[in-house]
Amino acid sequence: MERNNTIPLHAAKSPTGADTLKGFLRFVLSELKPKGKIITPFNVISGIIIAVGLALIVIRFAFGLASVTNLSQEYPWGIWIGFDVVTGVAFAGGAYTLCFVVHILNFKKYEPILKATVLNGFLAYCFYAGALLLDLGRPWNVVNPIIGNAFGYSSVLFLVAWHFLLYTVCQFVEVFPAVAEWLYWPKVRKYAKLCTTGAVIFGITLSTLHQSGLGALFLMASNKIHPLWYSGNIPILFFVSSVFAGLSMVIAESTISHRVFRDQIDPHHHASFDDILIGLAKGALGALFAYFFLKVIDFVHGHQWTQLNTPMGYWWMVEMIGGIIIPIVLFTYAILKNNRKLVQVTAVITALGVILNRLNISVIAFKWYAANRYYPSWMEIWVTAAVICMEIWAFRWIVGRMPILREHPDFPEEEHAHPEEAEVVKWKASAM
Amino acid sequence: MTITRRGFLKFAGLTGSALLAAGARAPAKAATAAAGAAADKEFFGMLVDTTKCIGCRSCEEACNARNRLPEPKESFSTDSVFERQRDTTPEAFTVVNRFPNEKEPDKPVFVRKECNHCNQPACATACLVKALEKTPEGPVIYNKDRCMGCRYCMLSCPFDAPKYQYNSPSPYVMKCVFCHDRIVKGEQPACSEACPEGASLFGKRRDLIEIARERIYKEPGKYYPHIYGEHEAGGTEWLFIGSAAPEKLGLRDRENVGTSSYPEKTAGFLYAVPHIFILWPTFLFGLSYLTSQKNGKENEHGEE
Ligand code: SF4
Ligand code: SF4
Numbered sequence: 015m016e017r018n019n020t021i022p023l024h025a026a027k028s029p030t031g032a033d034t035l036k037g038f039l040r041f042v043l044s045e046l047k048p049k050g051k052i053i054t055p056f057n058v059i060s061g062i063i064i065a066v067g068l069a070l071i072v073i074r075f076a077f078g079l080a081s082v083t084n085l086s087q088e089y090p091w092g093i094w095i096g097f098d099v100v101t102g103v104a105f106a107g108g109a110y111t112l113c114f115v116v117h118i119l120n121f122k123k124y125e126p127i128l129k130a131t132v133l134n135g136f137l138a139y140c141f142y143a144g145a146l147l148l149d150l151g152r153p154w155n156v157v158n159p160i161i162g163n164a165f166g167y168s169s170v171l172f173l174v175a176w177h178f179l180l181y182t183v184c185q186f187v188e189v190f191p192a193v194a195e196w197l198y199w200p201k202v203r204k205y206a207k208l209c210t211t212g213a214v215i216f217g218i219t220l221s222t223l224h225q226s227g228l229g230a231l232f233l234m235a236s237n238k239i240h241p242l243w244y245s246g247n248i249p250i251l252f253f254v255s256s257v258f259a260g261l262s263m264v265i266a267e268s269t270i271s272h273r274v275f276r277d278q279i280d281p282h283h284h285a286s287f288d289d290i291l292i293g294l295a296k297g298a299l300g301a302l303f304a305y306f307f308l309k310v311i312d313f314v315h316g317h318q319w320t321q322l323n324t325p326m327g328y329w330w331m332v333e334m335i336g337g338i339i340i341p342i343v344l345f346t347y348a349i350l351k352n353n354r355k356l357v358q359v360t361a362v363i364t365a366l367g368v369i370l371n372r373l374n375i376s377v378i379a380f381k382w383y384a385a386n387r388y389y390p391s392w393m394e395i396w397v398t399a400a401v402i403c404m405e406i407w408a409f410r411w412i413v414g415r416m417p418i419l420r421e422h423p424d425f426p427e428e429e430h431a432h433p434e435e436a437e438v439v440k441w442k443a444s445a446m
Numbered sequence: 447m448t449i450t451r452r453g454f455l456k457f458a459g460l461t462g463s464a465l466l467a468a469g470a471r472a473p474a475k476a477a478t479a480a481a482g483a484a485a486d487k488e489f490f491g492m493l494v495d496t497t498k499c500i501g502c503r504s505c506e507e508a509c510n511a512r513n514r515l516p517e518p519k520e521s522f523s524t525d526s527v528f529e530r531q532r533d534t535t536p537e538a539f540t541v542v543n544r545f546p547n548e549k550e551p552d553k554p555v556f557v558r559k560e561c562n563h564c565n566q567p568a569c570a571t572a573c574l575v576k577a578l579e580k581t582p583e584g585p586v587i588y589n590k591d592r593c594m595g596c597r598y599c600m601l602s603c604p605f606d607a608p609k610y611q612y613n614s615p616s617p618y619v620m621k622c623v624f625c626h627d628r629i630v631k632g633e634q635p636a637c638s639e640a641c642p643e644g645a646s647l648f649g650k651r652r653d654l655i656e657i658a659r660e661r662i663y664k665e666p667g668k669y670y671p672h673i674y675g676e677h678e679a680g681g682t683e684w685l686f687i688g689s690a691a692p693e694k695l696g697l698r699d700r701e702n703v704g705t706s707s708y709p710e711k712t713a714g715f716l717y718a719v720p721h722i723f724i725l726w727p728t729f730l731f732g733l734s735y736l737t738s739q740k741n742g743k744e745n746e747h748g749e750e
Contacts, residue, residue: 080612090600151595173572234602
């Protein structure tokens with residue numbers, strides 16, 4: 015608290031000059047310029063993907079959905095929903111899970127990766143909401159459920175839409191201090207920080223509801239989804255799987271960040287990184303176990319033994335063994351052996367398992383009986399890739415400028431975990 | 447923490463109760479809407495007696511004219527359309543299909559297909575802007591201007607009735623609306639008016655069920671004893687009877703669609719929402735309070 019006073023709240027001139035409107039614009043404009051080498055293999059490839067993707071988007075809006083997608087009367091939802099939204103949002107679940115761990119459980123050990131994770135979640139929501147607009151037939155009417163041009167209260171989608179919106183705002187509040195630090199607005203930052211706890215608590219609540227709400231969307235398709243995947247528990251299954259989906263994404267994402275933005279990360283964080291990864295793996299393992307048991311209960315309750323010896327049954331086992339049982343075994347082994355590499359590999363396997371599961375429910379096991387199955391067109395896949403590339407660009411741009419992975423030298427964290435404290439935390443975590 | 451405990455509580459309480467109010471209203475409304483639809487209201491309905499249908503496709507033609515749909519490629523008098531099973535399309539809200547007749551092989555069965563106008567429609571429950579709405583008269587109608595084109599109605603409808611204009615840059619959901627504007631004027635739908643055989647009988651749903659029961663009762667040899675739509679998907683305004691089991695007539699077999707109402711499938715989830723809005727923030731706040739206190743104590747000890 016005293017430290018707060020050391021920050022010049024009424025500094026005559028902020029180093030960025032962003033305290034006047036003109037200065038602010040000039041500063042933002044100068045920051046818009048790319049840093050570092052422009053022609054890199056990644057930039058060239060992703061640039062091409064984005065350019066072609068944008069062209070496809072123009073075609074989609076000019077000529078209708080059929081010009082780009084393989085959607086049909088049988089398959090109203092393709093991979094733009096099934097992958098971009100239903101899968102993407104699961105991966106963004108890392109943000110609320112980590113918020114829970116850091117802000118609610120007070121495990122400060124994970125604080126170094128929290129900001130990046132929340133930022134990732136926030137960007138994911140922005141870009142997936144954007145991708146959702148592409149899929150809407152009449153996107154200009156998307157404001158209807160918000161401005162109240164007839165509220166469809168009874169619709170799960172109404173709930174999901176509102177929670178999406180509110181949660182994106184919560185996440186924005188959570189990342190905002192970093193934006194304020196970047197602009198050197200100490201006062202704004204202070205007020206933004208005050209809102210964090212509220213945003214975190216409501217963010218977690220909203221996440222619980224819309225992560226499970228995404229699953230609840232499919233409750234009405236009860237006669238269209240293969241019985242091995244359909245269950246009245248879909249909402250709970252979606253919620254639990256978003257925990258390990260999110261955590262494995264955090265493991266994968268922070269691993270990449272650690273390589274790419276090596277120069278940004280302080281040595282203290284580097285040293286604790288292995289420890290963090292192992293901790294995340296423990297969390298993911300717990301959620302995987304819970305999920306596995308829920309799946310087994312569903313399976314036994316539904317008396318679905320006869321379904322197993324069918325092509326869809328084999329496919330189901332691929333998902334169960336490859337996406338759940340193998341990750342459980344590998345995570346357990348990795349945690350016991352303290353093997354960081356194996357944690358990272360397993361995180362990737364888990365993530366693939368989640369992708370498989372979400373695609374199964376929304377596309378593959380959906381109308382498995384249909385004569386004309388849906389396959390995404392190359393253009394749908396391309397646009398999806400373009401959206402992902404844009405998100406990476408946005409992430410890179412922000413991390414390159416704002417104190418996300420590092421700390422702003424003028425705004426040190428008030429509650430920093432001391433090494434001894436970290437030990438206590440570690441002990442607590444392992445006792446859980 | 448830079449925020450006082452009391453200040454935070456106040457903030458949490460305020461925001462919480464605001465959200466709570468919003469959250470709690472939603473399922474309550476949903477429940478009354480569903481209950482209203484299920485109440486013994488005198489809905490209109492249509493009884494399709496497939497033993498009377500001769501496959502003349504007059505209903506298709508009347509529907510096409512009435513809804514100003516584009517002219518089909520094959521004229522309404524060509525029989526070649528019966529060579530394959532057709533589904534409704536954005537340009538055809540009702541289609542007649544031909545099925546083999548097991549009892550009399552030289553007299554095939556013809557069955558119409560369109561939106562069944564469920565008593566408790568999945569599509570209207572699914573729609574987040576009420577573009578699809580159940581009217582007090584029974585028809586499930588479509589408000590073009592509200593629709594945002596999410597196609598959740600298509601995903602939800604157990605009968606796959608809503609169809610979409612994928613080729614249009616400004617597309618709409620297309621389906622039979624039971625000529626709602628005619629019904630409110632006291633007229634009957636265009637299709638049943640055009641039917642020369644009385645195979646599509648328009649009336650109060652309750653009366654239609656009586657008629658169907660009577661027909662089945664009086665001629666047990668002629669009719670398969672099942673009124674398709676009486677209970678399917680929680681009951682539909684459109685009822686079908688015929689000489690064979692529903693699954694032989696292209697009506698989805700009962701087990702698949704089920705007899706429970708579709709909105710009920712999501713009701714449990716929606717009911718849980720306000721509970722979570724109460725329980726989660728309280729629990730989370732308590733937990734964070736506990737853990738931070740604990741840390742505080744440890745710190746104090748450490749400093750001592
Ligand atoms: S059949 Fe489908 S479109 Fe028609 S009312 Fe029922 S749910 Fe809605
Ligand atoms: S496509 Fe239109 S009518 Fe169907 S659920 Fe979405 S907004 Fe409602």
